[in-house]
Amino acid sequence: MKKFINTVDSLIRESLDGLVAAHGDILTLGAEHKFVRRKTLRPGKVALISGGGSGHEPLHAGFVGYGMLDAACPGQVFTSPTPDQMAAAAEATDTGAGVLYIVKNYEGDVMNFEMAAELAIGQVARVIIDDDVAVETSTYSTGRRGVAGTLVVEKVVGAAAEQGRDLAACRALGERVNQATRSLGVALTSCTVPAAGKPTFTLGESEMEFGVGIHGEPGRRRVPMIAARPLAEEMAGAIVKDLGARVNGNGLLLVNGFGGTPAIELYLMYENLRSVLERHGVKIVRSLVGNYVTSLEMAGCSATLSLLDDEVAKLWDAPVHAAALRWGM
Amino acid sequence: MKKFINTVDSLIRESLDGLVAAHGDILTLGAEHKFVRRKTLRPGKVALISGGGSGHEPLHAGFVGYGMLDAACPGQVFTSPTPDQMAAAAEATDTGAGVLYIVKNYEGDVMNFEMAAELAIGQVARVIIDDDVAVETSTYSTGRRGVAGTLVVEKVVGAAAEQGRDLAACRALGERVNQATRSLGVALTSCTVPAAGKPTFTLGESEMEFGVGIHGEPGRRRVPMIAARPLAEEMAGAIVKDLGARVNGNGLLLVNGFGGTPAIELYLMYENLRSVLERHGVKIVRSLVGNYVTSLEMAGCSATLSLLDDEVAKLWDAPVHAAALRWGM
Numbered sequence: 001m002k003k004f005i006n007t008v009d010s011l012i013r014e015s016l017d018g019l020v021a022a023h024g025d026i027l028t029l030g031a032e033h034k035f036v037r038r039k040t041l042r043p044g045k046v047a048l049i050s051g052g053g054s055g056h057e058p059l060h061a062g063f064v065g066y067g068m069l070d071a072a073c074p075g076q077v078f079t080s081p082t083p084d085q086m087a088a089a090a091e092a093t094d095t096g097a098g099v100l101y102i103v104k105n106y107e108g109d110v111m112n113f114e115m116a117a118e119l120a121i122g123q124v125a126r127v128i129i130d131d132d133v134a135v136e137t138s139t140y141s142t143g144r145r146g147v148a149g150t151l152v153v154e155k156v157v158g159a160a161a162e163q164g165r166d167l168a169a170c171r172a173l174g175e176r177v178n179q180a181t182r183s184l185g186v187a188l189t190s191c192t193v194p195a196a197g198k199p200t201f202t203l204g205e206s207e208m209e210f211g212v213g214i215h216g217e218p219g220r221r222r223v224p225m226i227a228a229r230p231l232a233e234e235m236a237g238a239i240v241k242d243l244g245a246r247v248n249g250n251g252l253l254l255v256n257g258f259g260g261t262p263a264i265e266l267y268l269m270y271e272n273l274r275s276v277l278e279r280h281g282v283k284i285v286r287s288l289v290g291n292y293v294t295s296l297e298m299a300g301c302s303a304t305l306s307l308l309d310d311e312v313a314k315l316w317d318a319p320v321h322a323a324a325l326r327w328g329m
Numbered sequence: 330m331k332k333f334i335n336t337v338d339s340l341i342r343e344s345l346d347g348l349v350a351a352h353g354d355i356l357t358l359g360a361e362h363k364f365v366r367r368k369t370l371r372p373g374k375v376a377l378i379s380g381g382g383s384g385h386e387p388l389h390a391g392f393v394g395y396g397m398l399d400a401a402c403p404g405q406v407f408t409s410p411t412p413d414q415m416a417a418a419a420e421a422t423d424t425g426a427g428v429l430y431i432v433k434n435y436e437g438d439v440m441n442f443e444m445a446a447e448l449a450i451g452q453v454a455r456v457i458i459d460d461d462v463a464v465e466t467s468t469y470s471t472g473r474r475g476v477a478g479t480l481v482v483e484k485v486v487g488a489a490a491e492q493g494r495d496l497a498a499c500r501a502l503g504e505r506v507n508q509a510t511r512s513l514g515v516a517l518t519s520c521t522v523p524a525a526g527k528p529t530f531t532l533g534e535s536e537m538e539f540g541v542g543i544h545g546e547p548g549r550r551r552v553p554m555i556a557a558r559p560l561a562e563e564m565a566g567a568i569v570k571d572l573g574a575r576v577n578g579n580g581l582l583l584v585n586g587f588g589g590t591p592a593i594e595l596y597l598m599y600e601n602l603r604s605v606l607e608r609h610g611v612k613i614v615r616s617l618v619g620n621y622v623t624s625l626e627m628a629g630c631s632a633t634l635s636l637l638d639d640e641v642a643k644l645w646d647a648p649v650h651a652a653a654l655r656w657g658m
Contacts, residue, residue, distance in 0.1 A: 002517040002518075002534075002535065002537065002554050002628070003517075003594055004517075004557045004560070004590065004594040004595075004597055004598050004630065005556070005557055005594065005597060006556045006557050006558050006597075006601075007556075011593065011597060012593070014557075014597045014600050014601070015593045015594070015596045015597040015600070016596075017600045018595075018596035018597055018598075018599040018600030018601075018603070018618070019596045021599070021600060021603060021616070022596065022599055022616040022617075022618050023616075054593060055591070055593065057591065057592035057593045057596075058592055062592070188331040188332075188333075189331075205331075206331065208331065225331050227334070227335045227336075228333045228334055228335050228343075229335050231333070259589075259591050259592075260588075260589045260626050260628075261333065261626065262384070262386065262588050262623060262625045262626050263386035263387055263391070263588075263620070263623065263653075264340065264341070264344045264383060264384065264386045264406075264625070265332055265333040265334065265344070266333075266347075267344045267345075267347035267348045267351065267386075268333055268334060268335075268340060268343045268344040268347055269333050269347075270347040270350070270351055271343050271344070271346045271347030271350060272335075272343070272347075274347070274350060287350070287351040287352075288351075289347070289348075289351050291592070291620065294591060294592065296591045296593070297589050297590065297591050297628060299331070299589075299626060301333065324592075326655055326656055327655055327658075328658070329656075329657070329658075
């Protein structure tokens, strides 16, 4: 295993120190590295908190900032943060309007955020993200997995919270965006969890995992590598089939790299996915291409389609200033 | 070779189509994919043009936009664009104040930009970037190589051009920033050029290339993998030694991923490099961490230190809106 680390134990801590030092204008660290928090809180605003295992950076800490999250709780690599971390983040960000937890649908995350909610003093609500159409249950999840669509929910609800919506409205909006968002991922290589020291799985010289999860969980099937165009047909086809009759109108297309795929290939996949989706009747009016919800250094990518109404499109466009997403300011 | 492509021949074209479709608000394509251009030109502004082999994305096309480049000319992977491309880009962006070519110091690029300058009708000047301290000559270069420091020159001169400085002033500023900027890179793996179909070089299970170039060119030496802290000492040490007595005051630290290294490790390297540089007497007041000047999917990273005076810091902070760099708007 070749990685830029000092020790496996200190990896997350040193990386968070770097993140907060590089973005000291917007971020601050909680005691004992329990969470990354917005430097300046806005009294009376609903506090948005997310978190999960590390190894998916920039998700979630890279999305903490104006117009998005108030705090993110990082676990060890691919391991849920503790209820203690989440409760500490809530205490440090709740300015009276309550806390909304945005939780990817993995058993550890769901359970720990539930326990954190029980520890809370103020009002707490949650939104569970389960946008992955690949499989109905998986290694770490009952029901569908939460993957790159999480970014869309965090951005849109973040803008709504910034505009002063209350906790119930933020939760309802988060559920609505999650329902309108579908993703599917493909892996060309595995990643190596530092504590394990060896690849999570292996793929042959010309194989790919269709429907892979963001921890390297198995997908729908292991298949021979195919060209980008037929692959885009299959990926977009699975998403469109799942959304059914709702596929029309405007959409946001997020082509997300898992960490080891060059930008040149991500933009090529974007081009192929976009044309397939438009043929299916969705007009792609918003786009995002890059490494946003990763699996360490895995080669691969996911496609996320989020159906947009005017309200959600406006919230997507609203200013944001986080380490990994910034516009309008 | 597993890559998201249709054919090797159509890779660059399809990828550029995707880039321009995803960023249609700011970018447009030249005829025959010769260049990517800002959608809206500003009459009377010096036109900034860069370019080079593809495979380093987002450099350069991802830096076209308000406050940075006016056009970028993409060659095939790791192959210089043609003089014809550069001349076409100049013709399409020169609104009367002349053209500044920003050229990385590789023989093909330097020669072709020189030929393009001879074809030009208007005023043309150029800045050659040679920020890599690793080696004095290399596979494709006489003299030092141009690497991630190119981003800093493009950003700072882009802001100056936007503020209305003339061609001579933009060139002088570019040369000054290049002189104040030093980089060094390390590779943990090779990359695979699509047309070659196999890795450019091979490294052992516990080896790294210290001083690698952004095309996988050999560096200073092949050495056993070491921990991040001593590696940061060596990388920062080489940069500091090269700058000599000038090392003091404020600096910009860019920790650049080569394409296959997770963000978590880049921020860890940032943290380690920052503390070493500050011990050497530079105060890091500006930071950038991410995949900006890549070598396809190579695992590895580079450190770039750019010494900042107040003027350059202000130009760095000025608004920019490109596909891969955006703030203040």
